[in-house]
Amino acid sequence: MTSPAVQNYLKAIYTLQENQASVTTSALAASLGVSAASATNMMKKLARAKLARRAPYRGVQLTPRGEKMALEVIRHHRLVELFLTRALAIPWESVHAEAEKIEHVISEDLEDRIAAFLGNPTRDPHGDPIPTKDGRVERLALVSLLELSPGQSATVRRVSDHNPAHLRLLTRLGLTLDARVTVLRREPTGGPLRVRVANTERALDEKLAREIWVAPTPPRPTRRANKNKV
Amino acid sequence: MTSPAVQNYLKAIYTLQENQASVTTSALAASLGVSAASATNMMKKLARAKLARRAPYRGVQLTPRGEKMALEVIRHHRLVELFLTRALAIPWESVHAEAEKIEHVISEDLEDRIAAFLGNPTRDPHGDPIPTKDGRVERLALVSLLELSPGQSATVRRVSDHNPAHLRLLTRLGLTLDARVTVLRREPTGGPLRVRVANTERALDEKLAREIWVAPTPPRPTRRANKNKV
DNA sequence: TTAAAAATTTAGCCGTGACTAAATTTAGTT
DNA sequence: AACTAAATTTAGTCACGGCTAAATTTTTAA
Numbered sequence: 153m154t155s156p157a158v159q160n161y162l163k164a165i166y167t168l169q170e171n172q173a174s175v176t177t178s179a180l181a182a183s184l185g186v187s188a189a190s191a192t193n194m195m196k197k198l199a200r201a202k203l204a205r206r207a208p209y210r211g212v213q214l215t216p217r218g219e220k221m222a223l224e225v226i227r228h229h230r231l232v233e234l235f236l237t238r239a240l241a242i243p244w245e246s247v248h249a250e251a252e253k254i255e256h257v258i259s260e261d262l263e264d265r266i267a268a269f270l271g272n273p274t275r276d277p278h279g280d281p282i283p284t285k286d287g288r289v290e291r292l293a294l295v296s297l298l299e300l301s302p303g304q305s306a307t308v309r310r311v312s313d314h315n316p317a318h319l320r321l322l323t324r325l326g327l328t329l330d331a332r333v334t335v336l337r338r339e340p341t342g343g344p345l346r347v348r349v350a351n352t353e354r355a356l357d358e359k360l361a362r363e364i365w366v367a368p369t370p371p372r373p374t375r376r377a378n379k380n381k382v
Numbered sequence: 383m384t385s386p387a388v389q390n391y392l393k394a395i396y397t398l399q400e401n402q403a404s405v406t407t408s409a410l411a412a413s414l415g416v417s418a419a420s421a422t423n424m425m426k427k428l429a430r431a432k433l434a435r436r437a438p439y440r441g442v443q444l445t446p447r448g449e450k451m452a453l454e455v456i457r458h459h460r461l462v463e464l465f466l467t468r469a470l471a472i473p474w475e476s477v478h479a480e481a482e483k484i485e486h487v488i489s490e491d492l493e494d495r496i497a498a499f500l501g502n503p504t505r506d507p508h509g510d511p512i513p514t515k516d517g518r519v520e521r522l523a524l525v526s527l528l529e530l531s532p533g534q535s536a537t538v539r540r541v542s543d544h545n546p547a548h549l550r551l552l553t554r555l556g557l558t559l560d561a562r563v564t565v566l567r568r569e570p571t572g573g574p575l576r577v578r579v580a581n582t583e584r585a586l587d588e589k590l591a592r593e594i595w596v597a598p599t600p601p602r603p604t605r606r607a608n609k610n611k612v
Numbered sequence: 613t614t615a616a617a618a619a620t621t622t623a624g625c626c627g628t629g630a631c632t633a634a635a636t637t638t639a640g641t642t
Numbered sequence: 643a644a645c646t647a648a649a650t651t652t653a654g655t656c657a658c659g660g661c662t663a664a665a666t667t668t669t670t671a672a
Contacts, residue, residue, distance in 0.1 A: 192621055438651070
C-alpha cells in the first residue's frame, strides 16, 4: 500500500515533468505546499523505493514504475471527478477538491465499476485526459488561448482545474468545454485579451486566458469567398 | 479536523455502547484490531478532548459531543454505502469496506448532495438506520431471528454488514431486506435453525441466524379461522 | 575570479498512532 | 483472606511525514 503522501508526491512530480525534464526540490515543495526539507526527504524516499531517480542538488525524475503509479492516482482522480459531475451533478469547480481526497481511498474494483458506469471515458470534466488502466495517456496537442492571433477561432478543449473561482467565472462567460471562441485583439502589454464567445464580446485577464487550452480551427476559405465561388 | 483514527474509535465506542453502557479497553481494542495499550492511549486522548468520559480500569463512555461526532461519521458511512449500491449497483457485501475508507474524506457539502440524490433515506443497504444531520437515530425495535419460536413468521429488516461471505450467502438464500421468513424448528443445542424462505426450507447456522434482525409478524387469526368465520 | 545570493541538504525536533514488555489494578477462585 | 488469573495501564520504542535552523552546494553578479 502506498501512502497518500507518496501518491501526492508522485502525482506532483508527474505533472511538473510535463514542463521540465527534471523536477527541482523547490518546484515540488511549492506545488505541494510543504517545506523544501520535506520535499528533499520524500525525494530520497522515492529514490530508495526506485520510484524516482535523484541526483543531489539536481532534482528528481520518475522511473517507469513511478510514472505508472502516478498515472494510476491520476486515473483515480479524473474518474472520480467525472463520476461526481455525472452522478451527482456537482459543478466542475468543486469536483477537484473532493477527488483530491477520494482518489487515495478507492479500490481497484470500485475504480473499474466507476469506469464502466461512465463508459470508459477519455476526458475528465476539465478536459484532462484520463489515463487508461495500463498507463497510457492521450497527449493533447492544444495551445493556450493566449497564443492565438487576432482573428483566429478555436474550440475550448481543456481548462485548468486548480482555481474554483476561475472555473465559476468561465462558466459565467460561457467558456466551457467545446465552446467556440474567436480572438478579437490583444491589449498592449499584459493587458486583457478580447474574445468573442457565443456572439458576446468578453475581456479575459491574461492569467485566466493562459489557463484555457484550445484546438485552433483550421484556416479555410471564408464564407464570403465561398459565396463568391458559387 | 478530526483524524480518521479518532473517527474510527468514536464509531467503535458508539457501536459497542449499544450493548454495554461502558466500553472496556479490551472490547474496544478487539473491535478495532489494535492492542489494548493503543486503545488505552486513544481513550485518554478522547477524554482529554472531552469526547468521552473515562475512569481508569473502568472503560469509556461518549459525551454528547463525542456521540454527535460518532453519528456524523456513521451517517457518512451509511449514506456512502447506499449511494454506492444505488449509483453503481455495487453488491451489499462490498459497500461496507469501501465506505469504511470514503467516510473519512467526504465534505459536508458532498454529504448533503448525496443525501439529496438519495432522497434523504433512513436506512442503508443492510437495514441500519441513517442518522439525521442533527444527530437523531431511529432506534429499531427488532429481534434476532434466533429468538423466534417455531411457527413464528417475520420480516427481515436488518443484517450485520461485517462479513461479506455471510452477506453473499444471505443473498443466495433469499434472506435480503423485507424477505418473509418463517421459523420451522430449532435443532438441539447450538445446531442449525430450520426456516422457510420463499417456500423453500433452509438450514441456518446459529452464528448466521444471530446476525439477522427481524420484525415478527403480529400473531393474528389464521386463514382457516377466518374462513370458518365467513 | 570571487563574493553574495539562492537553492538544497543535513541535523534535529515534533505529533500521531501504532507496538511490546513490564508493572499495576481488578476480579475470581479456593 | 489470600493468591492467581485476567484486564488494564505505564514505559519505552518505532515509522511516518511534517517542521525549523544551520550547513553546504550551486548559481548569479560584480
